[in-house]
Amino acid sequence: APVFAEARYSARLPENNAEGALVLTVRAWDADWGQNARVRYRLGEGRVRGAPLSSYVSVQAETG
Numbered sequence: 370a371p372v373f374a375e376a377r378y379s380a381r382l383p384e385n386n387a388e389g390a391l392v393l394t395v396r397a398w399d400a401d402w403g404q405n406a407r408v409r410y411r412l413g414e415g416r417v418r419g420a421p422l423s424s425y426v427s428v429q430a431e432t433g
Contacts, residue, residue, distance in 0.1 A: 412428050
């Protein structure tokens with residue numbers, strides 16, 4: 370299974386942050402080889418003020 374650099378991640382950001390601004394970097398790695406070592410990132414399901422979390426932030430699937 371992938372291992373994350375930190376056990377827990379959190380971030381605080383200023384109100385009205387610029388679109389496209391970096392909020393947080395997450396890092397993980399897998400000890401397997403080749404395709405099995407590939408780690409992909411995604412947001413968990415969640416809501417903020419009734420809207421999907423994905424309407425506020427996005428994740429680069431390949432880089433975290």
